[in-house]
Amino acid sequence: MKLILLGAPGAGKGTQAEMICDHLHIPAISTGNIIREALKNETEMGLKAKSYMEAGTLVPDDVVIGIIRERLSQDDCQNGFILDGFPRTVVQAQALDEMGVEIDRVVNIEVSDEDIEKRLSGRRVCESCGTSYHLLYKAPKNEGLCDKCGGKLIIRKDDQPETIRDRLKVYHEQTEPLKDFYAQKGKLRTVIGQEEVADTTRLTLKALED
Secondary structure: OEEEEEEOOOOOHHHHHHHHHHHHOOOEEEHHHHHHHHHHHOOHHHHHHHHHHHOOOOOOHHHHHHHHHHHHOOHHHOOOEEEEOOOOOHHHHHHHHHOOOOOOEEEEEEOOHHHHHHHHOOEEEEOOOOOEEEOOOEOOOOOOEOOOOOOEEEOOHHHOHHHHHHHHHHHHHHHOHHHHHHHHOOOEEEEEOOOOHHHHHHHHHHHHHO
């Protein structure tokens, strides 16, 4: 099954991607993580992305799409995958279509802006391996340390209160139109994000069956 997870920053896409990954045994592909991996492995597209990042500019669509294409061509994606963080715009979604990638289902996790702000303030990320945690919903076993690699947990700049509203504004302007784009194709399913992660997971898995 080839899936896309949509939702505002902090809606819980990463957590649900992990749950679906365990349930369906397909890889969860986070755009941020694969860009970091491409940089580390110095792939052709990774080096291109690096030049933009070092210049302090956004990595352009064609480079992000190139990195996605590299990742989707790997063996573990042959039986399906979950895209988290891509596409971010209708232009990127159209590029995915042009690549010949046939998406089966798009799950939109709907959470209010007010709840997003509460959630994001509790997020922590491992600075070494990128694993995400939350002080309320997915706390690490040892405070401030990653369960997987023992790395230090940090607050991303994106999760600081002054940037959260800006990120939500960008999401509503640029990414939310994807809901209509995929609804018109009959592929969109909306899940209302619940207080308990397990409840959201149950609704998400049900949306994959509908």
